[in-house]
Ligand SMILES: [Fe+2]
């Protein structure tokens with residue numbers, strides 16, 4: 001009989017029992033390696049998305065149409081950077097450093113949300129991102145507030161509050177434009193046309209094609225399936241679009257009384273795969289911007305480290 | 320100029336300083352050398368934009384021609400701007416951005432410290448509120464000047480170059496013209512010329528700690544109080560004002 005194997009099985013059983021009992025897993029506790037790796041992948045991808053997500057919005061920061069809008073957008077982007085920082089720290093509890101995570105991002109080993117590979121072409125895109133992209137993020141993140149991994153769940157609880165601000169502010173931009181001049185209404189509709197489908201793709205592949213989902217659900221990293229979350233988002237968003245008198249670009253979108261949900265058209269997963277695999281308009285720029293910031297900033301980080309070391313040495317000498 | 324016109328002019332100078340520097344910091348967004356600095360630079364930029372909104376709103380009220388903060392920010396051409404030349408200079412590398420910030424933070428702290436006892440209550444209020452923010456800005460930029468100056472050989476050289484490149488913009492901060500004199504006489508404004516010794520003392524102390532040399536350059540430029548700017552301002556405005564100009568009938 002293999003003693004080591006029995007021990008391992010016991011550990012794994014105890015781990016699953018803890019999860020089944022809705023107990024949170026904390027960093028120092030034993031966890032299956034695959035649980036750890038799954039979380040590192042998901043959480044670092046989430047952190048990268050917050051940080052890369054600063055770029056498409058930052059694209060309009062210097063061109064915001066009023067000082068108030070500029071201030072609101074600046075505060076939002078700052079929040080997103082804060083989310084990134086907070087998520088990197090939470091991921092570090094799993095035994096990976098921020099530098100290693102950056103390295104994975106910069107070499108293409110780690111991903112970030114594909115939505116940020118689309119360009120922000122007009123000011124209405126800033127409204128659409130807040131309303132739709134942050135809106136979708138909230139639906140995902142509310143589910144993650146009950147994630148089995150303690151640091152991730154706590155990060156999500158803190159972040160969700162700010163995300164709902166962002167969504168309201170984005171919707172307010174859309175509202176102003178939808179009620180504005182003819183050109184503004186056109187910009188608002190065009191932004192909705194371009195961001196709607198990519199936003200739906202943010203929830204990931206359909207459940208039937210989602211390879212990692214079953215295990216993640218068992219471990220309660222995920223609490224609801226991709227399709228359930230997507231439906232939730234659509235049901236919440238359609239009335240908001242109607243209120244704006246904007247048309248969601250989906251001919252098959254219709255309320256289904258029986259299901260109590262909206263039916264909607266097929267997602268073009270080829271488009272998704274195409275953008276994920278590098279053919280989005282901004283894939284290269286986004287990654288290059290991050291790599292350049294990191295590589296170009298190395299001398300600054302080196303200086304900070306050198307100065308800290310000198311200071312510590314002087315202090316030791318004085319003592 | 321009437322007293323009212325002079326106060327308007329004075330408020331524009333203050334408000335434009337904050338807005339143009341805030342706009343420059345916004346350019347860093349997502350490109351800072353470390354994520355913590357992305358947060359710090361947007362935080363400082365946000366403070367500056369906030370200051371400019373209060374000051375330009377008040378300027379518009381004083382002027383009494385129905386111009387609000389956005390009318391003033393988005394519908395003035397270069398020669399109507401009153402920001403210091405230092406603040407419109409391009410970001411350059413991180414050392415240059417920090418040198419620009421450090422020179423201004425030390426100046427603005429002294430200026431706002433004095434303005435917080437202005438006879439004009441509105442000015443005093445804005446200055447007092449902003450002073451808390453500027454206290455943080457000054458610590459942040461001083462710390463970086465010290466870190467970069469006393470960091471590595473490379474960072475030392477970059478920091479020294481940045482100081483040298485911007486030093487010629489420093490004297491303008493302490494210029495006094497008829498508007499400044501009148502505002503001082505009314506108990507509203509600050510005698511900025513008198514702030515120079517304190518500025519020098521603070522800057523010298525930081526430079527000494529940073530093992531950097533106080534620049535010794537033979538040139539200096541001035542003119543922003545009369546709307547004479549470098550070529551850079553036009554591009555800042557072209558970018559910043561684009562939407563308001565492209566869609567003049569729209570409300571945002
Ligand atoms: Fe976020």
Ligand SMILES: [Fe+2]
Nearest residue numbers: 050083137163
């Ligand atoms: Fe997020």
Ligand SMILES: [Fe+2]
Nearest residue numbers: 080134163166
């Ligand atoms: Fe957000």
